[in-house]
Amino acid sequence: MKYFKSFIIVALALISLEVSAQNKTNAFYGMAIPVGDTKDYINPASFRGGNIEFERLVNPKIGVGLLVGWNTFYEAKDRGTYPINNGEITSNQYRYLNAIPIQATGKYYFTGDDAVIRPFIGLAAGTYYMEQRVDNGLFSSSDKGWTFSIAPKAGFLIPLSYSTSLAVSLDYSTSFESSDLPQQNWLGINIGFSWDY
Amino acid sequence: MKTKVNFLLVIVLTLVVYACYPGGAEYVEELDTSISKFDKAYSWNDLNGKTYSLPTNIMHVKNGEEVDPPKEGPHDKDILKQIKSELDALGMVDATTTAQDTTIALVIVIIEQNNSGAAWIPGGGWWGGYYPGYPGWGWGGYYPWYPVYYSYKTGSVLIEMADYTNKNVTEETIPLIYTGVLDGLMQGSQNYAGTRIKNGINELFNQAPFN
Numbered sequence: 106m107k108y109f110k111s112f113i114i115v116a117l118a119l120i121s122l123e124v125s126a127q128n129k130t131n132a133f134y135g136m137a138i139p140v141g142d143t144k145d146y147i148n149p150a151s152f153r154g155g156n157i158e159f160e161r162l163v164n165p166k167i168g169v170g171l172l173v174g175w176n177t178f179y180e181a182k183d184r185g186t187y188p189i190n191n192g193e194i195t196s197n198q199y200r201y202l203n204a205i206p207i208q209a210t211g212k213y214y215f216t217g218d219d220a221v222i223r224p225f226i227g228l229a230a231g232t233y234y235m236e237q238r239v240d241n242g243l244f245s246s247s248d249k250g251w252t253f254s255i256a257p258k259a260g261f262l263i264p265l266s267y268s269t270s271l272a273v274s275l276d277y278s279t280s281f282e283s284s285d286l287p288q289q290n291w292l293g294i295n296i297g298f299s300w301d302y
Numbered sequence: 303m304k305t306k307v308n309f310l311l312v313i314v315l316t317l318v319v320y321a322c323y324p325g326g327a328e329y330v331e332e333l334d335t336s337i338s339k340f341d342k343a344y345s346w347n348d349l350n351g352k353t354y355s356l357p358t359n360i361m362h363v364k365n366g367e368e369v370d371p372p373k374e375g376p377h378d379k380d381i382l383k384q385i386k387s388e389l390d391a392l393g394m395v396d397a398t399t400t401a402q403d404t405t406i407a408l409v410i411v412i413i414e415q416n417n418s419g420a421a422w423i424p425g426g427g428w429w430g431g432y433y434p435g436y437p438g439w440g441w442g443g444y445y446p447w448y449p450v451y452y453s454y455k456t457g458s459v460l461i462e463m464a465d466y467t468n469k470n471v472t473e474e475t476i477p478l479i480y481t482g483v484l485d486g487l488m489q490g491s492q493n494y495a496g497t498r499i500k501n502g503i504n505e506l507f508n509q510a511p512f513n
Contacts (some may be wrong), residue, residue, distance in 0.1 A: 126313060175324060189337070189339075190339075191339050192338045192510070193337070193509040193510050194338075195336040195505040196334070199327065240326055244330075244335060274379060
């Protein structure tokens, strides 16, 4: 009986901790504007992207989480002539950059969850699985691999209901140079929703 | 429940991005490529005045086998005519119109390939035998390199050049100084293919080492 009481007490304590430690799921549609080396490779902005973040508020103003996503950059170059080893190739060229982030995130919310607007700053750090591919007509060549990445971010939540908020954020992603891939940078614009539970 | 919702979100995200994935080429001709490979050490600036010899017939290779007996394709005459025109524009002289020996010999090969893999077939082999356009020589050039692909029916036009003054008497070969390749999918009408071949040859002669 003593053990049973202890078990009930511990269980209730854990349940109360779970209730007080709020969880969030943030889902974003992501646009991205290439910068630096990425802009040299693919100039147009990407409108194909999204990410999902599972976040746990360790206190009302600090959240930690895990983010996964996918961004695709693409440019169809006009038919042109490009150098190859001891020769040249004339073709339409299609350039792709796929970036799949798997990152740990940390955020600081400047206001509590009862505020009309909840601005935040944060940092994501982890890895990107990158694939950089160039198609020349029927020929395709690609470089792929895992890179270290960071993405400082800032944004705000606008609560729409008790558990749902509109979420907007900007981030600056850097995928660092690896033996297989050059450095990539882009400015991300993310719009989505945040759900509390 | 929330785990199921989160899992669903991940699936939805994946599907949405995949559905929006850019597809590349929309038309067959956008996959056409014109590739030139050449010997950089060759004196390309001295082509003016050199004699050339075009083959009487274009060799056809289908799925790795030479078409035998030779059969003239629908575009052969136009290809020969256009290449002659391009060579004349470079200031070269058709050997059949002069008493001089041929300096630059050309071989033209059309390759049709069906689902034969994705690889670059390296050059260096040996055609052997006698080919028209090599009057009195009886020697072949090196086997050309050419690309092949899975799942597509591709057509390639190869233009090879060899300088007869560089001949290897012992091996009875003439090292190639130039290979031009047009690659594309074999789809559409013969007129469409003819236009694409014409554009491709034009592109080859606007590339290095001729431009």
